[in-house]
Amino acid sequence: MNNRYTIILTSIGVLIMLLLHISSCQSNVSIQTAQYAVNGQKLYLSHCQNCHGSKGEGLAQLYPPLTDNEYFKQNRAKLSCIIRYGMKESIIIHGKTYKNQMPANPQLTELDIAYILTYITTNFGTSDSIYRHEEVKEALKACGI
Amino acid sequence: MRKLFFAGMIACIAFTACQSTSTTLPIIGQRDAVQKEIDGKIVTDTIYHRIPAFSFLNQDSVLISDKNFDQKIYVANFFFTHCPSICPTMQRNLLKAYEKYKNDERISFLSHSIDFKYDQPHVLKEYATNLGVNNEQWQFVTGSKAAIYSLADQYFVYTKEDSTVAGGYDHSGYLVLVDHDKHIRGAYDGTNKEQVSQLLKDIDILLKEYE
Numbered sequence: 001m002n003n004r005y006t007i008i009l010t011s012i013g014v015l016i017m018l019l020l021h022i023s024s025c026q027s028n029v030s031i032q033t034a035q036y037a038v039n040g041q042k043l044y045l046s047h048c049q050n051c052h053g054s055k056g057e058g059l060a061q062l063y064p065p066l067t068d069n070e071y072f073k074q075n076r077a078k079l080s081c082i083i084r085y086g087m088k089e090s091i092i093i094h095g096k097t098y099k100n101q102m103p104a105n106p107q108l109t110e111l112d113i114a115y116i117l118t119y120i121t122t123n124f125g126t127s128d129s130i131y132r133h134e135e136v137k138e139a140l141k142a143c144g145i
Numbered sequence: 146m147r148k149l150f151f152a153g154m155i156a157c158i159a160f161t162a163c164q165s166t167s168t169t170l171p172i173i174g175q176r177d178a179v180q181k182e183i184d185g186k187i188v189t190d191t192i193y194h195r196i197p198a199f200s201f202l203n204q205d206s207v208l209i210s211d212k213n214f215d216q217k218i219y220v221a222n223f224f225f226t227h228c229p230s231i232c233p234t235m236q237r238n239l240l241k242a243y244e245k246y247k248n249d250e251r252i253s254f255l256s257h258s259i260d261f262k263y264d265q266p267h268v269l270k271e272y273a274t275n276l277g278v279n280n281e282q283w284q285f286v287t288g289s290k291a292a293i294y295s296l297a298d299q300y301f302v303y304t305k306e307d308s309t310v311a312g313g314y315d316h317s318g319y320l321v322l323v324d325h326d327k328h329i330r331g332a333y334d335g336t337n338k339e340q341v342s343q344l345l346k347d348i349d350i351l352l353k354e355y356e
């Protein structure tokens with residue numbers, strides 16, 4: 001009798017531990033995303049906000065907003081290249097064409113770009129996934145510039 | 146203790162100085178006293194700093210001058226279309242004022258380009274259109290380096306061609322409020338939210354002078 005109780009209690013204990021472990025793992029991921037986003041916010045303020053606005057709203061037809069989830073999804077790798085090397089060709093965002101050139105930001109590191117992209121896509125866009133350092137590194141290699 | 150007292154006093158003065166409790170705006174700049182003879186009597190008159198006469202090409206390649214701003218108050222600033230630093234924020238904020246007073250003939254806006262090489266009228270036109278400016282109330286002008294930069298001094302706005310800064314030109318982001326007599330009545334940091342809302346309040350105060 002006593003033995004059975006022990007087994008049941010132990011299994012419940014193990015289960016609780018397991019659940020806790022799983023949930024803590026999940027929140028670890030989102031904590032890291034949040035950390036990236038916080039770092040990204042600081043960099044955004046000094047490198048992007050003048051043109052693209054504090055809420056990523058852009059400015060009239062001069063500078064595009066950073067809220068087009070569809071563009072983010074379809075150009076996930078290209079975004080790193082745009083930040084590092086700027087953009088000469090026109091861009092269509094929310095169906096509107098923007099022709100102004102975007103200046104390059106050679107001073108931003110791969111990790112800086114990962115922070116900024118995580119901030120932009122999770123705060124102005126609806127993404128919940130992180131841009132990892134590795135991903136940006138690969139993307140920049142593939143830019144071909 | 147004494148230091149603390151002084152610090153407190155300076156803070157008080159600074160605080161009260163910033164509050165615009167008075168209903169008229171000051172006239173900014175150096176003033177001179179001149180003595181004139183009127184009807185045989187010697188009278189002392191105060192000469193205030195004024196924006197001198199100017200003429201520049203605007204975004205429609207039309208020559209405009211200070212006469213275009215007669216009987217109006219206006220807000221002036223200095224920018225360039227490819228400016229990657231403070232200009233977008235400054236123009237974003239000035240756009241708010243433009244939209245608030247759109248089609249109000251009592252007020253105009255005047256942006257001088259300090260990039261005399263690149264910002265030709267058609268570049269300014271495209272910029273204005275993209276910014277959403279579609280009437281003559283907001284003028285974007287270009288002129289020779291000497292003319293634009295020396296006029297900036299008259300507005301007390303710092304401008305300098307400098308290859309070491311982003312975009313190639315260094316300048317301060319003041320929005321300068323000018324009255325019918327071309328006297329400067331206020332200067333506001335166009336990148337600072339609080340100062341921009343103060344500008345909107347002061348525009349109303351200045352407009353009341355001419356009612």
